Amino acid sequence: MSENQFQKLVSSFSLLPGIGKKSATRIGFHVLRMDPASFQSWINGIKEARERLHFCQICGGLTEETICNICESSKRDASIVCVVEQPEDIFFIENTKEYFGKYHVLNGSISPLDGIGPDQLRINELIHRVDEGEILEVLVATNPTLEGDATASYLSNLLKNRDIRISRIAHGITIGGTIEYSDQYTLGKAIKSRLTL
């Protein structure tokens, strides 16, 4: 058993998000077992994706061009911009088919413990977009975490003197979920955010 070289291979995979040591070991063996042609095309696929994909200069989302399809599209409502933490969040919101506005990626959330303040995020870019005058609503879709909440408050304060609506996606009981199995914080939020029927 050559631990050394294999440990390095396992480390290559365990630095990927969500991959523990046991998964990395299985992936390592899988990669060692690939035949040379499959391995080469696997590597080339990843390299090609990195060469061709960029982050949109306006919204920060993923694109093969300089400006992404959503920012370019005249069919999308330019009066509303949805603010998300990560480019991948755009995918998940697009999948809902419930949102037809534009996006803005912050590339993270305010987290003093990790040394991430407003200056490390794409907040100035958002202000510039708002100041162009076309945006009437900023929908903050940061995660319902301490950091996501702090970021939402920060943005809300920053934008409150401008004549636009600032909204936040609702938090509440999951569709198909029950009151019994909701955690107390979610249930609390669901009660505070109750809607008149």
Place this chain on the structure above:
Amino acid sequence: MSENQFQKLVSSFSLLPGIGKKSATRIGFHVLRMDPASFQSWINGIKEARERLHFCQICGGLTEETICNICESSKRDASIVCVVEQPEDIFFIENTKEYFGKYHVLNGSISPLDGIGPDQLRINELIHRVDEGEILEVLVATNPTLEGDATASYLSNLLKNRDIRISRIAHGITIGGTIEYSDQYTLGKAIKSRLTL
């Protein structure tokens, strides 16, 4: 959003064992965000591992040489050989520090539904090793699955006329586990394999 190229990237990762579509998406974004130098050294690490690591010509385990350390070592008991399904199983058994013999990797288990019969496994190589005369015990450490059990029975039949001991690792209640939470099959095995105190 450029779905096409990104979908390809996600597929590159979701073909790895244990990686679903959501994990593959997160890994894809992680790889896109790596700076060029980190990405290059990540790719080079994987390539180098593939170039330097081989499967041992005797046992089928992982090595940087033609023959692995365990097969080469005169400190390991050559009279007992532990038969495992996959090279990675050697790692897990070595970690126990309870086994000091040699190994033999089958590269799978008998599985008619997947078209894997004895000829697709390294069984002939095992027979050759046994026929060299030094081996006194074959410890079958295939998994406690339908396929692993079938493989163990097959090997036991194949070797029964030779003057050697054929053993199988014990199955029973996990250390720290309780009878209440053991599944019925494990508990049944534990009763059948009971030891005299």
